[in-house]
Amino acid sequence: MNQQGSYQINTISSCVEAEISRLKAQVELFWDKEFKHYIEFGLSDGMLIAELGSGPGFVTEKILGRLPNTKITAIEIDPFLADYARKYLSQKKFSQVEVLQKSIMQTGLAENFFDFAVIRLVLEHLPDPVNAVREVFRILKPGGKAIFVDNDFEMHIMTYPNILELRELYDAYCRSRYAEGGNPKIGRELPNILKRGGFSKVDFEIINAHSEIVCEEIFFKSEGIGIPVKLVQDGFLSSKSLGKISMEWRNMLKDENHSILRQLYIGIGEKLV
Numbered sequence: 001m002n003q004q005g006s007y008q009i010n011t012i013s014s015c016v017e018a019e020i021s022r023l024k025a026q027v028e029l030f031w032d033k034e035f036k037h038y039i040e041f042g043l044s045d046g047m048l049i050a051e052l053g054s055g056p057g058f059v060t061e062k063i064l065g066r067l068p069n070t071k072i073t074a075i076e077i078d079p080f081l082a083d084y085a086r087k088y089l090s091q092k093k094f095s096q097v098e099v100l101q102k103s104i105m106q107t108g109l110a111e112n113f114f115d116f117a118v119i120r121l122v123l124e125h126l127p128d129p130v131n132a133v134r135e136v137f138r139i140l141k142p143g144g145k146a147i148f149v150d151n152d153f154e155m156h157i158m159t160y161p162n163i164l165e166l167r168e169l170y171d172a173y174c175r176s177r178y179a180e181g182g183n184p185k186i187g188r189e190l191p192n193i194l195k196r197g198g199f200s201k202v203d204f205e206i207i208n209a210h211s212e213i214v215c216e217e218i219f220f221k222s223e224g225i226g227i228p229v230k231l232v233q234d235g236f237l238s239s240k241s242l243g244k245i246s247m248e249w250r251n252m253l254k255d256e257n258h259s260i261l262r263q264l265y266i267g268i269g270e271k272l273v
């Protein structure tokens, strides 16, 4: 099994720039709803936050924009993305953030230090998510809380009219991620994994984005064609299937009552005093 896990910015998509734009749109797609859960679960201004697997820094930007007195330590394993985040966040004039190129598996951070941790779309890519959760647990203060956000590709984009062929795309995506040591259906396992990682008061929510409520353009940007094209290049999906999916997608959009829906899975837990 690949110990690096199933998210490498250079290989997950056919184009790195397009993948970075997709990550940004994927934050926009859910942010208003997602942030309400962060607040409801106890995130507040002035906290010390650890964000692990922070990628290009788009979630970091959102949190700092809403909670200007928080301090964020962002942990990102990929040197290119860590550097991207540093530049991006400094261009946005955020000074209360430090980006460290480290692994969530061994952060090297002090234990019992942070009030809150955010781990978004990371566990699903790791070969050993339970030990990643244990590391997050270790660095939280007693009373500290963590929020883990992931996908479960059993239920990803759903449309009206239904596009049967999307199942083929997501099965191909899952085969590709599993082959690299990830777990693209981890969403349903989050409460169990959090408990095994040490957390108490575990809870679980599913949030959604719907095209009647969120601008449809954001849906298009947050899916994109980069990952499907890479699945074809890597032999997980046939070009014929991708052609059919593209055609059915265009047909779906022609229906005046069409709808697009997507979910994210949220596991939350507390380190008891």
Ligand SMILES: C[S@@+](CC[C@H](N)C(=O)[O-])C[C@H]1O[C@@H](n2cnc3c(N)ncnc32)[C@H](O)[C@@H]1O
Pocket: 004, 005, 007, 009, 023, 024, 027, 052, 053, 054, 055, 056, 058, 059, 075, 076, 077, 078, 081, 102, 103, 104, 105, 119, 120, 121, 122, 125, 126
């Ligand atoms: C799908 S991206 C999500 C980025 C960001 N959290 C977001 O929601 O936009 C997954 C991120 O986790 C990072 N990652 C993967 N394995 C990691 C590890 N062991 N430690 C830290 N980061 C890791 C990847 O490099 C990538 O930036």
